[in-house]
Amino acid sequence: MDGSSAVFEMGNTKVIAAVYGPREVQNRSQQINDKALIRCEYTMANFSTGDRMRKPKGDRRSTEISLVIRQTMEACIMTHLMPRSQIDIFVQVLQADGGTRSACINAATLALADAGIPMCDLVTSCSAGYLNSTPLLDLNYVEDSAGGADVTVGILPKLDKVTLLQMDAKLPMDIFENVMQLATEGCKAVASYIREVLLENTKQLENRRGV
Numbered sequence: 001m002d003g004s005s006a007v008f009e010m011g012n013t014k015v016i017a018a019v020y021g022p023r024e025v026q027n028r029s030q031q032i033n034d035k036a037l038i039r040c041e042y043t044m045a046n047f048s049t050g051d052r053m054r055k056p057k058g059d060r061r062s063t064e065i066s067l068v069i070r071q072t073m074e075a076c077i078m079t080h081l082m083p084r085s086q087i088d089i090f091v092q093v094l095q096a097d098g099g100t101r102s103a104c105i106n107a108a109t110l111a112l113a114d115a116g117i118p119m120c121d122l123v124t125s126c127s128a129g130y131l132n133s134t135p136l137l138d139l140n141y142v143e144d145s146a147g148g149a150d151v152t153v154g155i156l157p158k159l160d161k162v163t164l165l166q167m168d169a170k171l172p173m174d175i176f177e178n179v180m181q182l183a184t185e186g187c188k189a190v191a192s193y194i195r196e197v198l199l200e201n202t203k204q205l206e207n208r209r210g211v
Helices: 058-072 100-112 173-209
Strands: 003-011 013-024 035-043 083-097 124-131 135-136 147-156 160-165
Touching: 003 100, 013 100, 013 124, 013 135, 035 058, 035 100, 058 083, 058 100, 058 124, 058 160, 083 100, 100 124, 100 147, 124 173
Parallel strands: 035 083
Antiparallel strands: 003 013, 013 083, 124 135, 124 147, 147 160
């Protein structure tokens, strides 16, 4: 199956995701008899951070984010429908200004849907933080570096299920609930946007085919 790709932007963060599969498992020892194997690779383009330091491919953060994206995608892909196959997800950050993890998940969701990969729901992600006594949605690099707490959330909006929750600092429960609610609302807004994009793509495809 040919690859499908999608570009997703959140604020000044820009990400491209490419999906290949389902296809034959390249390493037979990794083949799973009752479901598809999901593989994910996350990288940052050399120019993505401007003057800021960029860590090389294969660093610990890239490996961790690759794992987070893979586990989040596994929660929505109906892998049992594609046994003994593999699906590869490649995500690259073209421009980084905070919220790269969420942007990568959203780009991957859009690319998977465009590739026709069966999913139980569209998993979407958004981050929110708490800075200067104020909950903030989708922190940029300056805000994220200011030392406030940052919460990254991934949800299956139709199923109302949380698939990802990461925090980089402790928050009192009442503040956490406000930040969590803000991030969840952001996820739902992203889901609505992705559905609109997919619907528009479908209409354009039907027009080209004369349906």
